[in-house]
Amino acid sequence: MIPDLTNASPATREFYALPEDIRSYVESVLGNPPRPMSTMEIMLAIGQALTTAPEGWKLVPIEPTPEMIAAGRVARMNVAGGYDGPSGWEAMLAAAPEPAGGHE
Secondary structure, X not given: XXXXXXXXXXXXXXXXXXXXXXXXXXXXXXXXXXXXOOHHHHHHHHHHHHHOOOOOOOOOOOXXXXXXXXXXXXXXXXXXXXXXXXXXXXXXXXXXXXXXXXXX
């Protein structure tokens, strides 16, 4: 919920102009209500929110890596051979590298 911003500082107005999911993340890090944030803190919070995948999602390279391609091929060959195992897609996701910074 956005409070009355009539007498709010510019920093507070900037904070409440952010999308709700980013504000929630910032509040989880800085407390609720958050102290006034510098422009750098706001930029870092936005960057963190943009590079963190929502639950059930995973960040992967735009182009599959050789390891991902190999894992997908092996999985498809196993399924074609009658073996139980992950689908090609599941195997490729499991083989995907973590993004720089270690976020999922």
